[in-house]
Amino acid sequence: MAKVIRKGSAPSLHNWLVLSLLLLFRLGEGGLQLDYYSESCPRAAEIIKEQVQKLYEKHGNTAVSWVRNLFHDCMVKSCDASILLVEANGIVSEQKSDRNFGMRNFKYIHTIKSALESECPMTVSCADIVALSAREGVIMLGGPYISMKTGRRDSKESYADVVQDFIPLHNDSIDVVLSRFQSIGIDVEGTVALLGAHSVGRVHCVNLVNRLYPTLDPTLDPDYGEYLRGRCPSPQPDPDAVEYARNDRETPMVLDNMYYKNLLRNKGLMLIDQQLVSHPSTSPFVDSMASNNSYFLDRFASAMILMSENNPITGDAGQVRNDCRFVNKG
Ligand code: HEM
Ligand SMILES: *[C@@H]1O[C@H](CO)[C@@H](O)[C@H](O)[C@H]1NC(C)=O
Ligand SMILES: *[C@@H]1O[C@H](CO)[C@@H](O)[C@H](O)[C@H]1NC(C)=O
Numbered sequence: 001m002a003k004v005i006r007k008g009s010a011p012s013l014h015n016w017l018v019l020s021l022l023l024l025f026r027l028g029e030g031g032l033q034l035d036y037y038s039e040s041c042p043r044a045a046e047i048i049k050e051q052v053q054k055l056y057e058k059h060g061n062t063a064v065s066w067v068r069n070l071f072h073d074c075m076v077k078s079c080d081a082s083i084l085l086v087e088a089n090g091i092v093s094e095q096k097s098d099r100n101f102g103m104r105n106f107k108y109i110h111t112i113k114s115a116l117e118s119e120c121p122m123t124v125s126c127a128d129i130v131a132l133s134a135r136e137g138v139i140m141l142g143g144p145y146i147s148m149k150t151g152r153r154d155s156k157e158s159y160a161d162v163v164q165d166f167i168p169l170h171n172d173s174i175d176v177v178l179s180r181f182q183s184i185g186i187d188v189e190g191t192v193a194l195l196g197a198h199s200v201g202r203v204h205c206v207n208l209v210n211r212l213y214p215t216l217d218p219t220l221d222p223d224y225g226e227y228l229r230g231r232c233p234s235p236q237p238d239p240d241a242v243e244y245a246r247n248d249r250e251t252p253m254v255l256d257n258m259y260y261k262n263l264l265r266n267k268g269l270m271l272i273d274q275q276l277v278s279h280p281s282t283s284p285f286v287d288s289m290a291s292n293n294s295y296f297l298d299r300f301a302s303a304m305i306l307m308s309e310n311n312p313i314t315g316d317a318g319q320v321r322n323d324c325r326f327v328n329k330g
Pocket of ligand 3: 298
């Protein structure tokens, strides 16, 4: 910017226009920036990275949780850590929504936040913890480094009553899913790439039995179907039972394109996964991602950035929560 001004002897109308345009673009980005904490908490990103690594070494599945967190927080209105609010002071927690079933490891967010608070009190938002922990989680799972902006602020409210308007069901149609993602600026290819997150983690039997009983879904490989019936022996599983199947039997803790290879072999776990192959707008992308892991990872990284920038709270709006579970007092 300095260059623009020095070029002429005095700032011309043209230069002011360029400057205002640059400013406008900055605002258009929603006020997020790379390394937002460079002065207020220079080690913020590093601290989050260290904590995510330590947690991963103790509880490997935390990395998986951070990836899902980003989707469930950012998709619902805004990347604002509303997902982290628990039942207290009139707040109804989003965590209690059916659509957030199976989410876990929230208690370890506190570990990350505490490490930040001891170095830079009341500075780093919970929303940025959600974003950067997902970024580091992806690395723990063998995925790429994703260059994410920071500067998100935390919501003062929960959107528990509208979660179902944003987060699709395990058996929704591809058209529903595509329109949800399109409404936050993610195209068909980006949506197919993001679902590649189902290359890691688990699915509980409640989300699978529709495909297994009373008859096996014909789009399911029969041997795989029998295997899944073994994992989920009851057509009416107890939702509290720890009965689940791994998303990817071969590389369950690696974020890779095995997910798409499995889909092509009719070994998609949920209906939403398997339908990516049969829908004409998504199936070409399943093919390209199944045949090229780097291609998948590139598309995944770009779509994660878009998702992480959905409608953030910035500037003076919202707050930086002291404890990610509660809105600040007073
Ligand atoms: C159409 C969109 C999606 C639907 C309907 C969906 C649905 C689900 C369901 C039902 C589960 C299993 C929960 C359980 O039974 O424990 C699950 C797991 C998971 N989802 Fe999604 N999901 C979608 C998109 C995404 C996206 C975009 C991401 C991240 C980029 C993601 C990341 C994950 C992860 C990592 C798990 C495993 C969680 C764990 O093991 O704790 N999902 N998803
Ligand atoms: C989708 O799954 C739910 C249970 O999770 C079930 O109640 C509903 O009937 C299913 N919908 C379709 C269209 O299969
Ligand atoms: C795989 O994808 C990468 C990254 O998009 C690309 O550079 C490479 O050329 C692709 N390889 C093949 C064999 O198409």
